[in-house]
Amino acid sequence: MGVYREITPPFFIFITIFAVNMGKIIVAGIGPGSQQDITPAVLAAVREADAIVGYKYYFQFIEQHLRQGCECVDTGMKRERERAEQAFELAEQGKTVVVISSGDAGIYGMTPLIYEMKRERQSDVQVDSLPGISAFQKAASLLGAPIGHDMCIISLSDLMTPWEVIEQRIRAAAMGDFVTAVYNPKSHGRYWQLYRLQELFLQQRAADTPVGYVRQAGREEQEVTVTTLGDFDPEDVDMFTVILIGNSQSYINDGLIVTPRGYYREQADEGVKPGQQIMMESFRTIESELCNRDIPLDHKWALLHAIHTTADFEMERILHTDDGAVETLYKKIASGELNTIVTDVTMVTSGIRKGALTRLGVQAKCYLGDPRVAAMAAEQGITRTQAGIRLAVEEHPDALFAFGNAPTALMELCDLIRKGLAHPAGIIAAPVGFVHVRESKHMVKPFKDIPKVIVEGRKGGSNLAATLCNAILCYDDAAQLKPGRDL
Numbered sequence: 001m002g003v004y005r006e007i008t009p010p011f012f013i014f015i016t017i018f019a020v021n022m023g024k025i026i027v028a029g030i031g032p033g034s035q036q037d038i039t040p041a042v043l044a045a046v047r048e049a050d051a052i053v054g055y056k057y058y059f060q061f062i063e064q065h066l067r068q069g070c071e072c073v074d075t076g077m078k079r080e081r082e083r084a085e086q087a088f089e090l091a092e093q094g095k096t097v098v099v100i101s102s103g104d105a106g107i108y109g110m111t112p113l114i115y116e117m118k119r120e121r122q123s124d125v126q127v128d129s130l131p132g133i134s135a136f137q138k139a140a141s142l143l144g145a146p147i148g149h150d151m152c153i154i155s156l157s158d159l160m161t162p163w164e165v166i167e168q169r170i171r172a173a174a175m176g177d178f179v180t181a182v183y184n185p186k187s188h189g190r191y192w193q194l195y196r197l198q199e200l201f202l203q204q205r206a207a208d209t210p211v212g213y214v215r216q217a218g219r220e221e222q223e224v225t226v227t228t229l230g231d232f233d234p235e236d237v238d239m240f241t242v243i244l245i246g247n248s249q250s251y252i253n254d255g256l257i258v259t260p261r262g263y264y265r266e267q268a269d270e271g272v273k274p275g276q277q278i279m280m281e282s283f284r285t286i287e288s289e290l291c292n293r294d295i296p297l298d299h300k301w302a303l304l305h306a307i308h309t310t311a312d313f314e315m316e317r318i319l320h321t322d323d324g325a326v327e328t329l330y331k332k333i334a335s336g337e338l339n340t341i342v343t344d345v346t347m348v349t350s351g352i353r354k355g356a357l358t359r360l361g362v363q364a365k366c367y368l369g370d371p372r373v374a375a376m377a378a379e380q381g382i383t384r385t386q387a388g389i390r391l392a393v394e395e396h397p398d399a400l401f402a403f404g405n406a407p408t409a410l411m412e413l414c415d416l417i418r419k420g421l422a423h424p425a426g427i428i429a430a431p432v433g434f435v436h437v438r439e440s441k442h443m444v445k446p447f448k449d450i451p452k453v454i455v456e457g458r459k460g461g462s463n464l465a466a467t468l469c470n471a472i473l474c475y476d477d478a479a480q481l482k483p484g485r486d487l
Contacts, residue, residue: 022125023050023091027111029104029132030061034218037133038062045098045130053087054100055079062100071095080110084117091125104134108155108183135217136181139242142224143212144256146244147179156193157184163193170197174204177288179250179259182243186234194234194243201245205229206293210246210257213237226255230294248288276484282308283483291316298326301478302453305471308483309463318456325451329400329426330475333360338425340365340399341469342392344385344409348402351466355486356473364469367391385409393422400472402428404465407440414443417450426451428468432460 026045031037038061046052046065056074066072073086083099090097101109111129118127140147152173158166173180180201185194201209207230215223215238225236229245237243250259272280286307287293293300299321306315332338341357341364343349349366357364367373367388376387385406392399393416401424403410410431416422429444429452431437437458444452453468474485 023093023095023097024126024128025087025091025114026096026098026128026130027105027109027114028098028100028130029106029109029134030058030100030102031133032103032135032138032218033061033216034138035061037138037218039130039132042130042132046100048096049098050095051087051090051097052100053083053090053097055083055102058100058102080113081117084110084113087114088117088121088123088125092123101132102135104132105129106131107134107153135183135242136244138217139181139212139214139244142214142217142222143226143244144253144258146210146212146246146250146257146259147181148259148261149179149247149249150177151179151181152176153181153183154197155183156186156190156197158190158193166193167196167200170200174201177204177247179247180245182245184239185237185241185243187239194237198229198232198234201229203291205245205248207231208294209248210250210252211243212246212257213241213243215241217242226252226257228252248293273484273487275487276482279308279484279487280482283481287481289313296323297478298324298475301475302326302468302471304481305467305483306455306464309467310461312459314459315455318459320452320454320456322452325426325453326472326475328451329472332425333362333473334476336361338398338400339363340396342366342389342396342399342401343465344368344388344401344403344431345405345462347462348404348465348469351463352469353473353486356470359486360473362473365392365396382412383408386412389413390416397422398425400424400426400428400469402465402469403431403440404428404460404462405431407431407433407436410440411436411443414440414447417447424450426453426472428453428465430455430460430465430468432458432464434458 028042028045030042043065046062047067049070051071051073053073055077059072059074075083087097087099099110099114103109105111106129114127118125136153154169154173156166207228209229211229211232212226246257246259250257283304286304302321303315303319306319307313339362341352341362343364343366346366346368349364352364368384370391372391373384373387377384386408389409389412401413410429413422427444427450429441431440441454441456455464474483477483477485
């Protein structure tokens with residue numbers, strides 16, 4: 001069995017070595033703490049070692065594999081430099097020295113320090129590194145398949161890294177949609193950092209993003225928990241816990257976390273036309289960059305269409321939909337109750353997908369080209385778009401009205417509603433400009449019983465009004481995030 005020697009400070013021993021034959025240092029990761037998780041290569045190195053150097057707690061995992069007479073040099077916590085110095089001094093005596101770390105020695109372990117000290121000492125000692133199963137890998141296996149796609153690892157320990165730098169890395173991981181493993185989440189002196197990480201992630205990820213954490217992975221005290229980012233309680237973890245936060249595609253199934261690589265998505269996309277494929281990929285990108293994805297599906301569906309058309313993420317702030325408006329209007333169309341869309345200008349009509357209109361038996365009409373419009377406008381002293389809306393209300397008072405250009409047309413509809421002449425199934429209010437635009441949108445809001453989609457402020461346009469119509473017409477594709485069926 002090994003002969004144990006503990007380093008006790010102060011450690012001021014200076015030895016001059018004249019031997020020609022140098023030994024070597026093997027830095028080995030012994031896994032997270034289970035005998036079954038130590039690799040055969042590491043076990044072989046341990047069995048052949050003349051000396052083992054490491055934190056004293058870890059010797060229990062390899063003790064049975066030591067050869068007779070192996071020297072064991074153990075230390076307490078935060079004694080990494082002393083361990084590395086002792087390893088070099090033993091190796092410079094011609095010995096084969098194994099320096100052990102938990103998990104993988106190259107991940108927050110001894111390997112970087114050994115290589116740095118080799119350079120500092122200008123030592124000729126050979127250094128080899130043997131990988132081990134890291135704690136995040138063990139935790140991932142216990143949680144299901146949470147690291148199936150791009151990932152990163154962040155330590156919350158600020159002993160050697162300023163918190164400002166750590167916070168920058170947290171922001172980058174959250175914004176980059178990386179699956180994120182969190183090491184050193186808490187200690188007796190560090191209690192708030194994990195709360196801050198949760199706060200930063202919730203600025204970029206939905207509250208239902210899967211989170212899993214494992215305490216004492218691979219050991220008898222092992223505890224495995226699956227929850228969500230919104231429900232995660234930092235008080236439930238300690239310094240022996242590894243946390244894994246999923247990305248925007250991760251989900252929980254049968255109590256386990258899965259982060260898909262994309263194989264089934266590729267299968268589901270078979271037969272999709274190139275134009276639709278591009279639109280689907282665009283929607284996935286937009287969704288991943290939303291500040292808040294924890295929103296009702298029908299609002300998200302309209303929002304994705306609006307951002308896709310404008311490339312303007314301010315839509316996340318200015319697009320308003322009444323509760324259930326998009327879904328309600330789709331159901332009216334699908335049931336045949338609603339079969340007409342009236343627009344203020346022909347550009348809106350042109351942007352509504354003809355395939356969707358045909359598929360659902362809906363007509364889209366603009367009255368600006370009607371010969372009666374010019375005469376009515378001249379006779380009554382109103383704009384042509386106002387006249388168009390008056391004619392439309394006479395023939396289709398129950399239509400879905402979509403405005404992408406003329407605030408006067410929207411204001412005209414509001415007046416006709418108040419007079420009891422118009423009873424719209426719904427209103428899309430997206431006129432654009434600088435005169436009466438904001439006011440026209442405010443005028444429509446009091447009609448609580450009419451489902452409305454409104455682009456607040458000055459922004460809007462025919463393209464926006466048309467794409468919001470298309471969002472309603474293809475709402476049955478929203479759950480699969482599969483736009484563009486009628487392209």
